[in-house]
Amino acid sequence: MKTALITGITGQDGGHLAALLHDKDYEIYGIIRGQSNLKKERLLEEFPYVKLIEADLLDPSSILRAVDQSDPDEFYNLAAISHVGYSFKNPTLTLDTTAGGVLNCLEAIRMTGRVEKTRFYQASTSEMYGGLDYNRPGLGYDESSLFHPRSPYGVAKLYGHWIAKNYRESYGIFASCGILFNHEGERRGVEFVTRKITHAVARIHLGLQKSLDLGDLWPKRDWGYAGDYVRGMWLMLQHDEPDDFVLATGETHSIEDFLTQAFREIAIDDWSPYVNRSQALIRPAEVDILLGNPAKAESVLGWTREVDFPGLVRRMVQHDIADQSARFAVRAGIPER
Ligand code: NAP
Ligand code: F7E
16 A cells, blocks of 8 residues: 655645545645644545644644654655745745745655655746747747746746756656646635635626626637546656646636626526626736646656546536535525435
């Protein structure tokens, strides 16, 4: 039986990855932070098989202890300050967590003498490209494209990416970086635009909400389904060599496209009466367009994605309608049938 240690177990990808590794019969340890983390109870309910270790990426000794306690074959570093807008408001916290936290993980592997044993996955991101050097129309960013991050988050992730590569080259750690384009789904936080939209669309459909506030609608993203992407993470650590891989769909859609598709799911063609534009949600710098080229992951790892763009939107809206109906029924005291 293999053992995995996951940081970011309470996040979107942490949930999908825990389920995937459980299906593959792994012993799973998850790092949870905070002396009273409100997500703990729900986590233990959904994933009773995950053994939780209290630690924090900001505290190197706690990460070292977590590695020592779990003795992992695979260490997935999914934890980060991951919201781009929030990173502009909390740039130092973002630096310490999203950049420094990676170093703390790598040092824990090295200092506990596990360079030969523990394979490390770093959650790198398409935000490192930044959209500005988009000069390959139709081809998309790949592993050799230039980086030009456009936010404190993107800059911090670039450090994490390079320090993982550096520990691979300097100490021989099996450290692989997945350069993942946006991936979404029913576990996505409501602070991200896709889930904010599907959550609001579901509530508008049920008469629980009248409208939603959004920032820029023109940026384009390469959106896939998170369940497909965690499979790619696992494949990276099963490969014979550590390497970097782009995971993406090869398609790009605007926020407006997502909005239109989501409202169509509830038979509304004109969403304009339901959407307010908010200046407060516009970022100091924007990533205009992201399009990824996953050819290397497809050919080397045999990775494929199963959920397409309309399938992703439908899945999220239908999930949120069912979820909100159940919550509303509970609040109204209506017994579930
Ligand atoms: P997410 O849902 O925002 O989850 C972030 C996780 O990081 C949460 O579990 C959070 O714990 C944890 N965390 C934050 N600060 C921490 C700290 N100081 N110590 C320990 N844990 C801490 O992120 P996600 O969407 O699953 O993404 C997973 C990773 O992939 C992230 O590193 C993200 O930056 C990266 N990424 C995501 C995408 C995407 O489209 N989803 C694309 C590319 C890369 P709490 O619950 O306690 O806050
Ligand atoms: O924004 C625009 C916003 O916050 C997408 C993270 O997982 O993917 C994610 O980063 C777009 C941006 O994701 C709202 O300005 C408009 O253009 O959903 P998002 P993101 O910034 O692309 C990358 C790959 C990661 O690595 C990150 O960790 O939507 N937008 N109105 C809005 N965005 C939000 N959040 N909220 C709005 O109201």
